[in-house]
Amino acid sequence: MTRSADTTGTSEPAPPPAVAGRASLWHVLTVVVVAYSAGASLAFVGFGAPAIVVLFLPAGVTLSALVLNPRRRWPWILAAIAVTEIVVDVSQGMSVRSASGFALANTAEPLVGALLLRRNVPGPVDLRRRRDLLAFLGCCVVAAPIVGGAIGATTLVASVPVPWPQAFVSFWAGDATGVLTVAGCVLAWRYSPGRSGPLGWVLSVGSAVAATVIGFWPQGMPLFYLPIPVLFALAFSRPLVATLTAGLATTVTANLMTSTGHGPWAALDTSEQLITMTLQLFLATTILGAWALAVGVAERDRARSDTSVERAARLRLHALQVLTTDLAKAATSEEIAQAIVREGIGLIADHGSVALAAAGSTELVLWTTDGRPADMTDRYRGIPAGAATPHSDVMRTGRPVIHQTRTEAVAAYPHLEDVYRTLGVNSGMCVPIDGDAGALGSLAFSFHREHGADAGVIAFAVALATLSGQALRRAQMYERERDATRELQQALLPTLASGLPGIQVCADYRPADVAHQVGGDWYDVFAVPAGRVGFAVGDVVGHQLAAAAAMARLQSALRILAQTAPGPAGALDALDRASTLIPDAGTATVGYADYDPATRLLRYACAGHLPPLLVTGTGAEYLWGGRSLPLGVGRAARGQGELVMPHDAILVWYTDGLVERADEHIAENMQRLADAAGHLTAPDAATLCRHLLDRMAGAEARADDTAILCIQFAGPADAQPYSWRGDAPAVDRPAAR
Structure with missing residues (x-):
């Protein structure tokens, strides 16, 4: 919420609290108290006396702490916030009575917001989804600050001669903006992080801050709109979390520039309440517009990805049906192995091979996909069953072998480093082909990318191994019958x-x-x-x-x-x-x-x-x-x-x-x-x-x-x-x- 005795101001954003369920309670409380006290102390730096605070960032800190932690921790977090609020307010010259009223407002507001949000979004809050975004805005940005604004305005008018409606609007606007910028940014970092290097983050935040400084520096030239195209460009080209982080930086910078007498809002000859409302409305509208654009872009990308995934799944299903037909036609183990390397492995991998135990031999016979050097194919046509290779280990243990990086693979099989380098393999896995009495063989999949063996790939590989095992058991039964009848024919x-x-x-x-x-x-x-x-x-x-x-x-x-x-x-x-x-x-x-x-x-x-x-x-x-x-x-x-x-x-x-x-x-x-x-x-x-x-x-x-x-x-x-x-x-x- 926002409040003041004789000063209003803005503050730097507090660092996102490390409040995941894995962190200890004391760690959570320490981070929350430090972030809240820093934001609350900075909130007393304002336009001048007497005034209503424009931006209250700790409102977003408290809401984030509750949303990111299990409910059994909420009483401890709210108690710590209440104590911190009272200590900060008393240190700024407030009475204990007023400080207690503000503490009540700043604990009731995030509690209401967190309860409403959890009721509407029981799982992780993905702010890239329209449903979750609307729930966050309605519950946390609009509804909850009404509770905090009502309690805070009532507390304020009891000690300062300010009209209650004006105090309420200022409280509500300051808390809503704090929740929108800080909590939105924290929840985006926690539940939908974007992948970007340090330089990308510096450019995103730096461009937003630079555009805000340039736009809010002159008073006579209307350049305050400059952050809008910057944020919209980030929303269109960068992850949502980058857009929200840049929006938080824009909000803080705009409030700091206004509080130091720069920009069009500092030049307005009107009430502090109107300045508060219009500035926060402009910032909120700008951030929400960029946010909505980012959500739209994310939905478009997801739709494209879903379409691409669906198309790939259809093609993979069709190819799997063709492979199933070929496996059904294949009479021998060799024909089955050839069908798998020809039509099966390439569905999910860049390279691969099939290894089968040779009858009456201690060697594994290998069939490989196309694209390997001829000398490498000949060298690994047969490998001893006891050799240190993924195929041998899988055949011996009956368990999959997965390496998500080339470093892991080379550490396990250093003598195969030249093979990995020649083929450009950066990750791979090998799964067993189970039989009635142990592994009949194994399938190896190699990828040019790292972490190629994701959950979907592993599931498909296991399904392909199961399909191959069924075909091999049938082929081996046929081969045994064929060998027996051949011996009978030769005997006759x-x-x-x-x-x-x-x-x-x-x-x-x-x-x-x-x-x-x-x-x-x-x-x-x-x-x-x-x-x-x-x-x-x-x-x-x-x-x-x-x-x-x-x-x-x-x-x-x-x-x-x-x-x-x-x-x-x-x-x-x-x-x-x-x-x-x-x-x-x-x-x-x-x-x-x-x-x-x-x-x-x-x-x-x-x-x-x-x-x-x-x-x-x-x-x-x-x-x-x-x-x-x-x-x-x-x-x-x-x-x-x-x-x-x-x-x-x-x-x-x-x-x-x-x-x-x-x-x-x-x-x-x-x-x-x-x-x-x-x-x-x-x-x-x-x-x-x-x-x-x-x-x-x-x-x-x-x-x-x-x-x-x-x-x-x-x-x-x-x-x-x-x-x-x-x-x-x-x-x-x-x-x-």
Whole structure:
């Protein structure tokens, strides 16, 4: 409030009280008493006797102390204020009775203001929000000073012959301005501080003070409006707290200039009450105008920020949905890791990596985002699980590792300083990918800025790790099943015998069922009596476990039957009868041949199977002899073809997955296979096998299993020259199935 016996004046702003709930009560009381007594003592310096004080800054000190402290401390703060008020007033020559009345006014006023403000704004008071600003102005600047003004004016008129309405208006104006400037500034510092360097604060406050001095120095020249554009410019370009601090400096400077006889208000020939009212009204209007502009700018910036955040959130959500789809499609751990570094980490970080525990190894396998030097990527492709790295520590402890500055990161991992410097990393974090029995891996995020791992980023990183963990658990289950079925398939397929006379063999098998890696296609090479070598290729309808089981039984049966059969036709005839006892073996196709290294005689027969391809130095041709129906289809007699193999000829026997395509004619693909084999110069069995698979199958998804068997017939030709035995139809003859 404002009061005087014979003097009025202004004072420098008291330093903001350190009255947060963390400070001790004695610390709070000391700061409040010092700030209040300084402002109250300075309030006695005024225009001259007798007068009403224009500005009472301690009103803002008391209100700030109550708002910033819990209610259990309010009685102590108010008691300290009352005692301080009485001591200061008595020391200035007032009676104890008058001093007690002013003490009552200066404790009742902030109590009413704090209660009203807390009722309307129960949480922190953010003066950048319009709702909180209106509550502060209505409760603390308008309503509460009415209480203090009424008590103070009543106390004053009891000792000084001043009209009560004039005393009330002066009290109210002085206290309202003190609350507006001091409490507004303190609450802005406490609840919505701005980030600015010392030079910024010096320029803000200095420009406001300079404009006020220049504007209030001359009396005959109307320049008092100069602080207005300065404060409005600060409101538009600087944080609210800078604007309010500059407004406090403007208010104090204007009152000091007026009290020393400078400016237009000092030259007014009117009552002190009118001077008080008009000066304070001008200052309050100026500060409130700048304040309103600052709030508007802050709301605009928040709206822009919210829009930007919302847009970024939408983009991040869309990218996360795309990543979720890719993770759902990814079948292996490697594909999942690649999807995460390609589409996940970049959503929140500048760099990053994924580390997964390698099966059967003590190393962690690393996948990194793009933009790293190649040598760095190669150097950290695999890291020992026990090494001192964020990934290793997270995998070992299962807890996140967060470093908000490069200094923290280098202190923890000094050997990675060059990596951080090269990538421009100034903060980072690493979170675990949890599995059922410990961490499956970890995700690392690196940022060019310091303190990049804020709460939102950490929450997103944890969500991404959870999503990755779900995908990895599914992938590892699939990989275990795939490995088991692959081992089953390899167990079902024969191990090609080594040391068989006169031949070199290469074979390959690619199932269409990539989920189980098993199928019904098969090949076999084995010894038969009289020094001959038998080899077979077969195809059971289907490409899953049932087909694989039927394939294994047919393969075993053929091996046994071939030991006593007079030739390939007899072996297939016996296999036809045996197939009736094998589930799912009906309509299977089989190609079987035997070879006598001594005579170089090849005998072959096809039960519905595609013809073998003979590759020689002069080209490639299909062997169409010995054809008959598939197993289990009719009882027609089976024939066989014969020929003497030339030196280094290669016989290619395959299943239909190599040449059948849904949108292409099989004859065209068989011709393409023959061309691919015939154009290769002097191949060996292994080279030809790889070449044909690459040309005919490649990396494309297959609708059917594919098996290929290449047999190279080595050694000198000690029999008749190359010749055909059996029918040899044209190459475009459709295969019997």
